[in-house]
Amino acid sequence: MxxxxxxxxxxxTGITAETFxxxxxxxxxxxxxxxxxxFIDSEDKAHQAVAQINAAAQKEGVKPIxxxxxxxxxxxxxxxxxxxALLMDxxxxxVKPLEIELGMKSIHRVGRFSDxxxxxxxxDRIEAINFSLAHDDGQKNTDLERSDVILxxxxxxxxxxxxxxxxxxxxxxxxxxxxxxxxxxxQQLPPALVPHLGKVFGLSISAxxxxxxxxxxxxxxxxxxxxxxxxxxxxxxxxxxxxGIRWLSTTTKSIEEIATTIIQEIKPERLTY
Numbered sequence: 001m002x003x004x005x006x007x008x009x010x011x012x013t014g015i016t017a018e019t020f021x022x023x024x025x026x027x028x029x030x031x032x033x034x035x036x037x038x039f040i041d042s043e044d045k046a047h048q049a050v051a052q053i054n055a056a057a058q059k060e061g062v063k064p065i066x067x068x069x070x071x072x073x074x075x076x077x078x079x080x081x082x083x084x085a086l087l088m089d090x091x092x093x094x095v096k097p098l099e100i101e102l103g104m105k106s107i108h109r110v111g112r113f114s115d116x117x118x119x120x121x122x123x124d125r126i127e128a129i130n131f132s133l134a135h136d137d138g139q140k141n142t143d144l145e146r147s148d149v150i151l152x153x154x155x156x157x158x159x160x161x162x163x164x165x166x167x168x169x170x171x172x173x174x175x176x177x178x179x180x181x182x183x184x185x186x187q188q189l190p191p192a193l194v195p196h197l198g199k200v201f202g203l204s205i206s207a208x209x210x211x212x213x214x215x216x217x218x219x220x221x222x223x224x225x226x227x228x229x230x231x232x233x234x235x236x237x238x239x240x241x242x243x244g245i246r247w248l249s250t251t252t253k254s255i256e257e258i259a260t261t262i263i264q265e266i267k268p269e270r271l272t273y
Contacts (some may be wrong), residue, residue: 001130002241003030003032003060003263004023004030004033004064004065005030005032005033005035005056005064006021006032006033006034006035006052006064006065006066006067007035007036007037007052007056007064007065007066007067007085007265008021008034008035008036008037008066008067008068009037009040009067009068009069009070009079010036010038010039010040010068010069010070011039011040011041011069011070011071011072011075012038012039013038013039014036014038016071016090017036017067017069018036018067019067019118020061020067020090021056021067021088024088025065025066025082027096028057028259032065033103034114035052035084035272036218037049037052037055037102038215039204039263040070040075040130041072041075042075042217043074043075043078043090046070046075046078046079046194047078047082047205049083049177050078050079050082050083051078051254053066053079053083053084053085054083054084054085055119056105057085058084060134063084063085063086064085064086065085065086065092066079066083066085066086066087066088067088068087068088069090070089070091071091071118076079076089076091078231086144089182091106094238094249097228098178110224117142119169124171124190125167125168125171127171127173128148128166128167128168128170128171128172128173128174129164129168131146131147131167131174131175132163132164132166132167132173132174132175132176133164135147135174136163136176136177137160137177137178138176138177139160139183140175141187141190141192142186143195144175144192144193144199145195145198146172146173147174147175147196147199147267148165148166148172148173148199148266148268149172149174149175149199149200149201149262149266150172150174150176150177150179150193150196150200150201150263151163151174151175151177151178151201151202151203151235152176152178152179152189152193152200152201152202152203152236152237152240153176153178153202153203153204153205153244153247154178154179154180154204154205154210154229154232154233155178155180155214155223156211156213156217157203157204157205157210158203158205158215158250158255158258159178159203160176161178161209161241161255162174162176162203162250162255162258162262163175163241165255165256165259166248166259166262166263169259170259170263172263172268177190177192177193179232179235179239180238182230183233183239183264184231184235184236184239187239187242189239189243195244197244198246199266201245201246201262201266202236202237202240202245202247202248202267203248203249203250204233204236204237204240204247204248204249205233205249205250205251206227206233206249206251207226207229207230207232207233207234208226209251209261210229210232211224211225211226211235213230214229235236235254246265246266248261
């Protein structure tokens with residue numbers, strides 16, 4: 001597998017450059033060392049970035065790959081002229097063709113991405129994160145009517161990371177509720193969920209994988225025993241089917257795939273399809 005250092009250079013946080021760059025790099029079998037260089041907003045910082053990039057090129061004997069979202073042309077020129085690297089300028093790749101097609105100039109200013117902190121969508125996302133944290137693992141079952149989605153499943157089936165991803169990435173108020181042996185004995189959902197069945201989505205997982213995960217948390221316990229995991233998974237899936245709850249298995253899916261499926265199934269009112 002090829003090895004290469006990849007730099008993500010930005011006048012802001014660098015998250016946009018890194019997210020897009022990673023999506024491109026995923027198309028190659030490449031073992032990359034990632035280096036994020038955020039807040040490159042002056043010529044002095046640009047030259048420091050060049051020095052770091054060129055040091056990597058000299059040490060490794062191959063050109064580093066640089067993904068950049070620098071807005072100032074003079075800073076971009078410093079990287080372009082002085083760095084011994086393959087430079088991938090996202091603004092010139094995407095913004096300039098759009099300027100031609102739309103017949104207008106882009107705002108193209110430093111810190112444009114930071115304007116999001118003043119937007120309603122940003123504050124909605126922060127509120128969603130707070131909601132999801134407060135409603136994690138069934139610790140709070142009041143005001144569930146405010147939720148966009150309620151995830152259910154056995155312990156360690158991926159409910160918490162999925163809830164937080166939905167909140168952080170999509171601004172959705174995602175509560176999650178564990179299905180426990182007492183629920184299976186009663187053969188009923190937790191009473192707090194019944195009025196909100198339209199928002200409930202189930203997560204399952206293979207018993208083998210669940211046992212592995214639980215062994216990491218509580219080694220050699222009844223909680224992690226394979227036979228116990230098989231019983232819990234079977235009981236949870238049976239309960240979800242009985243109540244008409246949509247569900248999927250998280251065993252082989254990424255969190256992005258899980259979240260996308262949930263959104264397509266639940267179709268929260270605040271999102272457009």
